[in-house]
Amino acid sequence: MSSASIKIQVQTEDFDHAIEYQNLTENQQSAGAVVTFTGLVRDMNLDNQVTGLYLEHYPVMTEKSLMDIAQQANQRWQLGKITIIHRVGSLALGDQIVFVGVTSKHRKSAFESCEFLIDFLKTSAPFWKKETSKDKDYWIEARSEDSTAAKKWG
Amino acid sequence: MSSASIKIQVQTEDFDHAIEYQNLTENQQSAGAVVTFTGLVRDMNLDNQVTGLYLEHYPVMTEKSLMDIAQQANQRWQLGKITIIHRVGSLALGDQIVFVGVTSKHRKSAFESCEFLIDFLKTSAPFWKKETSKDKDYWIEARSEDSTAAKKWG
Amino acid sequence: MKVVFFGQLKEILGVSQLENVGPFENVALLRAELQKTDENWQQSLSSERCLVAVNHVLSDDSCELTGDEEVAFFPPVTGG
Amino acid sequence: MKVVFFGQLKEILGVSQLENVGPFENVALLRAELQKTDENWQQSLSSERCLVAVNHVLSDDSCELTGDEEVAFFPPVTGG
Numbered sequence: 001m002s003s004a005s006i007k008i009q010v011q012t013e014d015f016d017h018a019i020e021y022q023n024l025t026e027n028q029q030s031a032g033a034v035v036t037f038t039g040l041v042r043d044m045n046l047d048n049q050v051t052g053l054y055l056e057h058y059p060v061m062t063e064k065s066l067m068d069i070a071q072q073a074n075q076r077w078q079l080g081k082i083t084i085i086h087r088v089g090s091l092a093l094g095d096q097i098v099f100v101g102v103t104s105k106h107r108k109s110a111f112e113s114c115e116f117l118i119d120f121l122k123t124s125a126p127f128w129k130k131e132t133s134k135d136k137d138y139w140i141e142a143r144s145e146d147s148t149a150a151k152k153w154g
Numbered sequence: 155m156s157s158a159s160i161k162i163q164v165q166t167e168d169f170d171h172a173i174e175y176q177n178l179t180e181n182q183q184s185a186g187a188v189v190t191f192t193g194l195v196r197d198m199n200l201d202n203q204v205t206g207l208y209l210e211h212y213p214v215m216t217e218k219s220l221m222d223i224a225q226q227a228n229q230r231w232q233l234g235k236i237t238i239i240h241r242v243g244s245l246a247l248g249d250q251i252v253f254v255g256v257t258s259k260h261r262k263s264a265f266e267s268c269e270f271l272i273d274f275l276k277t278s279a280p281f282w283k284k285e286t287s288k289d290k291d292y293w294i295e296a297r298s299e300d301s302t303a304a305k306k307w308g
Numbered sequence: 309m310k311v312v313f314f315g316q317l318k319e320i321l322g323v324s325q326l327e328n329v330g331p332f333e334n335v336a337l338l339r340a341e342l343q344k345t346d347e348n349w350q351q352s353l354s355s356e357r358c359l360v361a362v363n364h365v366l367s368d369d370s371c372e373l374t375g376d377e378e379v380a381f382f383p384p385v386t387g388g
Numbered sequence: 389m390k391v392v393f394f395g396q397l398k399e400i401l402g403v404s405q406l407e408n409v410g411p412f413e414n415v416a417l418l419r420a421e422l423q424k425t426d427e428n429w430q431q432s433l434s435s436e437r438c439l440v441a442v443n444h445v446l447s448d449d450s451c452e453l454t455g456d457e458e459v460a461f462f463p464p465v466t467g468g
Contacts, residue, residue: 036188038189042259056395061460086467094179097468126394126462128463142465282315282383300388
């Protein structure tokens with residue numbers, strides 16, 4: 001029943017948004033909707049002037065948890081393709097951190113599943129961010145908004 | 155207060171998703187989230203094997219209504235950039251029909267505003283689709299799901 | 309005023325625009341006059357079946373007209 | 389069994405992994421033993437402060453262990 005084609009990647013290198021979009025839409029004649037989410041390193045977080053980011057992760061578990069999240073989405077919605085790419089290591093201001101892309105027949109399921117994927121990634125995939133600002137480095141604290149966002153999916 | 159940079163285009167030519175993504179993220183150091191929606195011509199609609207699509211529109215009103223929708227989103231959410239591109243004329247199976255892209259500090263507002271934009275486009279922008287199937291051409295009827303989707307934004 | 313039609317409505321009526329119509333005081337009166345044409349126009353232009361825009365903005369029967377407007381009638385939209 | 393630590397917890401404890409730990413019957417017993425190390429470990433390894441994964445799957449104190457597992461303790465995740 002659930003037969004989306006799933007692609008998971010955890011990598012230090014940057015990804016090419018254009019290639020990922022192309023891969024998503026290839027051979028997807030039944031897909032009427034494509035939704036992509038991209039997370040970027042932004043200049044301000046809380047009151048800090050961010051200059052960069054270091055992303056630690058738990059190898060093996062990372063891939064496993066991303067695959068698990070993708071399969072959950074695959075069972076909840078009728079999807080064509082699911083792509084999740086997450087970078088690790090040192091990132092600079094403006095860099096791409098994460099890509100989540102889905103195709104579906106209808107836009108509602110495309111939007112919902114894409115948001116579901118990133119909401120769950122943010123609360124259950126083992127990544128930890130250390131931000132670099134002008135004066136100091138510090139580990140980011142988990143945001144309560146993120147667990148609220150994940151809980152809304154029941 | 156509301157100061158997103160808005161780009162609206164109605165055109166017969168195809169658009170390049172990669173270029174639109176690039177334009178969205180350029181000079182957006184405060185943007186942590188980019189969400190894009192792309193609508194494609196899909197092979198099946200209701201029980202018909204679709205072979206193509208003709209999109210009619212009401213020039214001048216089209217641009218005006220898209221700009222109006224973008225400005226509504228701009229007032230509801232804090233956004234960096236908004237891009238809406240809609241094609242008109244003859245389209246083939248798999249062709250891109252519409253692109254909606256937004257950048258924002260946070261993913262919640264990026265997802266919400268992107269979905270708001272396409273929901274309202276679908277009920278208030280003057281485009282009409284005529285589908286071509288093997289045996290006949292027919293005008294698509296408006297879907298009640300679309301007005302339901304638009305109404306959820308209150 | 310100018311009256312324009314789009315989509316399936318344009319095909320059903322067999323006309324895309326009418327010049328020098330009216331003047332009429334509001335959209336309701338314009339619509340009623342157009343509906344007098346024949347049974348086909350009567351049905352197709354009913355307010356349940358089509359939307360109306362005045363000078364490129366979605367509007368309704370109560371919208372007042374001065375005579376310089378472009379009034380458009382069309383089926384519910386299906387873009388996106 | 390092997391115990392690994394990540395993120396800020398790893399820095400606070402000053403260690404990234406422990407080999408040949410235990411065996412313990414469940415996560416709760418393993419955690420309690422580790423917390424005996426000192427005040428720092430006592431606080432940092434409390435179940436309110438950190439998550440636990442057994443063999444790369446999110447788990448909790450009640451999870452039974454045989455002795456061959458890799459158990460990970462880490463702060464709430466912050467990727468994406």
